[in-house]
Amino acid sequence: MHELAIAESIMDIALKAKVDKHLDSIRAVGVRIGVMTDIVPEALEFGFDIIVKDTALDGCCLKIERIPVRGTCRSCRKFIEVEDFVFICPHCASRDLEITQGQELDIAFIEIDDDEDTPVRGMDSNGEENTG
Numbered sequence: 001m002h003e004l005a006i007a008e009s010i011m012d013i014a015l016k017a018k019v020d021k022h023l024d025s026i027r028a029v030g031v032r033i034g035v036m037t038d039i040v041p042e043a044l045e046f047g048f049d050i051i052v053k054d055t056a057l058d059g060c061c062l063k064i065e066r067i068p069v070r071g072t073c074r075s076c077r078k079f080i081e082v083e084d085f086v087f088i089c090p091h092c093a094s095r096d097l098e099i100t101q102g103q104e105l106d107i108a109f110i111e112i113d114d115d116e117d118t119p120v121r122g123m124d125s126n127g128e129e130n131t132g
């Protein structure tokens, strides 16, 4: 169950970003996970939900984007997208493929709860209007 260790490192990065960037509240953390990794997204989400409880990230959820296997065929130089782990070029049937995507494990974005840190204070403005 190494998803728990990964969830912990995602939490650490998000907590550090929260402190460094003075974020009030983080609503979600987006992660990109390549389909060639052996990470089970559901297990990662589940582990993350558990470990963020009672931390500064309580209530924060994980948004997982799965990255398909993509690359270039070394024979015909065409862009390819591998489906069902069949590593054969659909254009020329070569097996000589250069895989460039599908092994990601990155944090893509951190979504902050900005409703909370921008309180509405329209009532005590000086009432000037631009009637043009």
Ligand SMILES: [Zn+2]
Pocket: 073, 074, 075, 076, 077, 078, 089, 090, 091, 092, 093, 094
């Ligand atoms: Zn090819």
